[in-house]
Amino acid sequence: MTSPFRVGESVSKMAVFDAEAIRSFAVATGDMSPLHHDAKFASSTRFGGLIVSGGQLSALMMGMVATFLTARRVGLGLEFDFKFKKAVIAGESFTAEWKIVAMESAAKYGGDVIELEGSIVNEKGEMCVAARSRSLSFPEQMLTLS
Template identity: 60%
Template sequence: MVTFDIESVRRFAALAGDMNPLHHDEALAGSTRFGGLIVSGTHYSALMMGMVATFLSERRPALGLEFEFQFRKAVAAGDTATMERRIVAIEPNPKLKGDVVRLEGTLRNAAGDVCVLAKSTSLSLPGHAIAAA
C-alpha cells in the first residue's frame, strides 16, 4: 500500500518534469471534475515498475523489457492505493540467455476501484544467485 500525500504528489511530478497544474495547483484542480489534486501517472507507473523490479530481482537479476499501462481512473492526492501483480507466463529465451517473464498488475484506490491496469515483460537471468542481505 502507498499513500499519495499532497507534498509527495507535487514533489514527484516536479522531479519527473510533469508541470501539469492538476498535480500542483489545488485551486485549479479543485475546479475540475477531479475536485482536487490528482497523482501524476508517472508517479504510480514508476512505483509499479519498481514493484516488478523488486519482486523479480529478489530471486535473480532481472531487467525490464517492456511496460504497458492503462490509466482507467485518476488517483486523488491523499488517497491510499494497493498494487498487485501476478505472473502470467515464463518462457525460456536462449537468444536473450534468460527467462522472459510476463506479469499483469493493478493499482486500486482505497475504495477498491481499478485505477491502473499494467502489463510487463522482463528478462530474468538464470544461474546468477542473489546474495542474502
C-alpha cells in the same frame, strides 16, 4: 536450470501519496500540470483535488517489478504497458499488485521471459490502472548479454 519463479506468484503494495509527494515527483520529472501542483485549481475540476501523475504511478509499478524479480535473480525490464482508467487523488490509499501470468524460456540468456499483469485499485475498489509487463530474469553468472 529451474526458474525460481512460478506462474500465479504475486506481489502487492499499499501506498498513499500526499500533496507534497505528488508535487515533488511532478517537479522532478518536469510535469507542471496544475492537476499536480495547484490545489485550488484541481479542486475545481472533476477530480476534486490534486491527482497523482501517471508517471508517478507507473514508476512505482516498474519499481515493484524490478524489486520482485531481482530479489532472486538478475532482471531486466523489456516492456511495460499502462492503461490509466481512473485518477488517484492525493491522500487516497491504493493497492498496486503484479501477478506472474506466463513464463517462457529464454535459452539464449539462460533465463526466462516473465509476463506479469498489474493493477492499481483505490480504497473504494475501483480500478485506476491496468498494466502488463515482460521482463528477462537470469542467473547472475549470465550477466553479460551478447
